[in-house]
Amino acid sequence: MIPLTYYLIFSAMLFCIGVYGVLARRNSIMILVSIELMLNAVNINLVAFSAYLRGDDPIGQMFSLFAIAVGAGEIGVGLAIILNLYRLRNTINIDQIDFLKW
Amino acid sequence: MQLVIFFVLAAITTVAGIIMVSADNIARSIYSHVLALLGIAGIYLLLYAEFMAGVQVLVYAGGVSIMLLFALMLTKPAKGVIRALDHPRRVPAFITAVVLFGLLSFSIFQAKWPLKVEPSRVMTPEVIGKSMFADYVLPFEIVSVILLVALIGAVVIGVKGREDTDDEE
Numbered sequence: 001m002i003p004l005t006y007y008l009i010f011s012a013m014l015f016c017i018g019v020y021g022v023l024a025r026r027n028s029i030m031i032l033v034s035i036e037l038m039l040n041a042v043n044i045n046l047v048a049f050s051a052y053l054r055g056d057d058p059i060g061q062m063f064s065l066f067a068i069a070v071g072a073g074e075i076g077v078g079l080a081i082i083l084n085l086y087r088l089r090n091t092i093n094i095d096q097i098d099f100l101k102w
Numbered sequence: 103m104q105l106v107i108f109f110v111l112a113a114i115t116t117v118a119g120i121i122m123v124s125a126d127n128i129a130r131s132i133y134s135h136v137l138a139l140l141g142i143a144g145i146y147l148l149l150y151a152e153f154m155a156g157v158q159v160l161v162y163a164g165g166v167s168i169m170l171l172f173a174l175m176l177t178k179p180a181k182g183v184i185r186a187l188d189h190p191r192r193v194p195a196f197i198t199a200v201v202l203f204g205l206l207s208f209s210i211f212q213a214k215w216p217l218k219v220e221p222s223r224v225m226t227p228e229v230i231g232k233s234m235f236a237d238y239v240l241p242f243e244i245v246s247v248i249l250l251v252a253l254i255g256a257v258v259i260g261v262k263g264r265e266d267t268d269d270e271e
Contacts (some may be wrong), residue, residue: 002108002148005213006266010112010145012206014119014138014200021123023195024241030128032198033145033242036118036166043154051149051221056231061154062241068161069245073252075166078172080256086177 004011014041028085028092032078038045108148115141132170139163153227 014037021034043064050060086092113242118138125131146155175246 001220002105004217005210006112007145007149008210009207010116012203012210013116014142015206016203017116018121018198019202020195023198024123024192027128028171028172029177030123030131031134033170034123036133036162037138039123039164040139041159044142044145047146047149047154051151051225052217053215053220054225056229057221058151058230061151061159061225061230062233062238064154064168065157065230066241066245068157070247072161072166073249076252076256077170077259079169080259082173083176084259084262092177 004048004051004052007044011041011044011048014044024097026093028094028097030078031094032075032082036071036075039067043067045077104148107143109140111144113147114138115145128174129171132174135170136167139167144200150221150224152224154225154229156227175200 014094018036018038020043021030021037021085025031025034046060047065048060048062050058050063054060082092089097091097115138118141120133121129121134126133139158143155143158143163146152146158165219
């Protein structure tokens with residue numbers, strides 16, 4: 001029997017690794033990957049809460065499934081934007097992408 | 103026994119995540135991301151969520167990482183160009199992440215969780231499917247529309263960028 005807090009700590013750790021990746025990485029693909037890791041950490045939380053607090057009701061898994069679907073869409077649009085930026089600017093480093101800065 | 107499996111999976115996932123955010127090679131980074139996602143799928147199995155584990159392997163470890171690798175191959179920098187992968191401000195980023203983890207774990211240990219049950223029953227796809235098509239039909243339809251919109255949006259964004267570069271040439 002694994003205590004619920006273990007899952008929560010594990011997911012908090014993954015989330016913080018993702019936060020570090022978003023803040024420290026410079027390549028925008030890596031930033032997207034780190035955001036994916038953060039989404040996955042949240043999904044673990046939801047599934048763990050569903051298993052420990054709701055029993056037979058799979059409501060947390062429903063949340064996670066919808067989150068996965070939306071996350072897949074987000075990755076698709078994000079990669080399209082990145083490819084577009086690469087065509088326009090020939091780089092995908094975020095510190096060189098400053099169209100909106102004036 | 104479950105505890106041992108949990109710790110092994112958690113260690114694999116965490117180490118893979120750390121390699122992911124610190125590797126010098128983006129391809130290696132994405133491969134360790136796949137490993138982390140598979141570890142998370144194992145965690146779902148421990149939580150008796152077998153459908154979630156399957157979806158995780160299919161969508162994330164299968165689809166998303168392939169898309170990421172495609173994007174990586176299409177945007178590879180020219181040979182001989184050495185670019186640092188990390189932002190210069192990585193020390194503040196590290197401090198932020200550690201402080202956030204401290205705050206999160208502090209509040210996790212402080213909170214009183216109203217534990218009702220021990221997870222024991224496997225959530226079969228049958229249970230998930232009945233719930234999804236009985237109680238959650240409207241969110242399901244909305245998500246399908248969102249996926250369609252994201253698909254069309256990705257295509258439109260990609261094609262538009264190509265036209266713009268053609269005009270510039």
